[in-house]
Amino acid sequence: MPDLLIFGFGYSGHAIALAARNSGFRVTATSRRAAAQKPPDGIRIVGFDAAADAIGSATHILSTAAPDEHGDPVLAIYARQIAEAKNLAWIGYLSTTGVYGNRNGGWVDEDTPPAPQSPRAERRVAAEAAWSKFPNRIIDIFRLAGIYGPGRSMFDDLRAGTARRVVKSGHLFGRIHRDDIAQGVLAAMQRTAAPGLNIFNFSDDEPAASAEVVVEAAVLLGVAPPSEVAFSDALPAMSPMACSFWAENRRVANQKTKAVLGINWLYPTFREGLRAILAEERRQGLL
Secondary structure, eight states, rough: OOOEEEOOHHHHHHHHHHHHHHHTOOEEEEEGGGGOOOOOOOEEEEEEGHHHHHHHHOOEEOOOOOOBTOHHHHHHHHEEEEEOOOOOOEEEEEEGGGGOOTTTTOETTTTTOOOOOOOHHHHHHHHHHHHHTTTTTTEEEEEEEEEBBBBBSSHHHHHHHHOOEEOOOOBBEEEEHHHHHHHHHHHHSOOOOOOOEEEEEEEESSOOOHHHHHHHHHHHHHHHOOEEEEEEEEEGOOOHHHHHHOOOOOOEEOOHHHHHHHHHOSSSSSHHHHHHHHHHHHHOOOO
């Protein structure tokens, strides 16, 4: 039985764990709050500091943990154990399309060299490089666009009254639904590939303006969208992280990713993604 260890049982890690379990993987995930977690059936949770045994038995390891000022938290503790893991054939790392930096609206693809323009993106590039150094394994780096899905979408902002319809001419964002992250990672783990490094872009098929997503979500909820706010007027109240996102403008191509993995996105644009989120909320009786 393939044995997957996921470092980080957060939003994306949870979805990937379920997809892997449903496809026949034995799944263990780490958490810094392991005692408080109530994992789904068939998924084992261990403390982040107690993952050595799980590393030893893993055939697949996926890290969802973001680096901090001190570097990658997983490799800081477990680099040696991962290097010595005898059963390990595949390593995956969830990174970000932010490593491409600002391209003034131009396209980047899987072969575009990183050009990080923020300390956060620079740390991601360094973490990618560190994870890429393990020999004789398949190393898959997944560069994720803006993650959304149930419980993390524009619907939540509209309901909370915090949604802003910021308009910046020519500025586009890429997005990726949580379930497409799960199906993409699962396809990568299940494919046949030679040892070596692979870069995958997990971004949907239609980069779109933030204001367009706000309007679409409002229409689906049957509420009036917030009034337009010019970017120059919204900028003074933005957080540093929001400012860094708006400072970069790029379109992320994914054709090579989908071809290599043999997939199409479940939600190729934000429109399908938002409709699916609303349908799931209705099924769960949340509306």
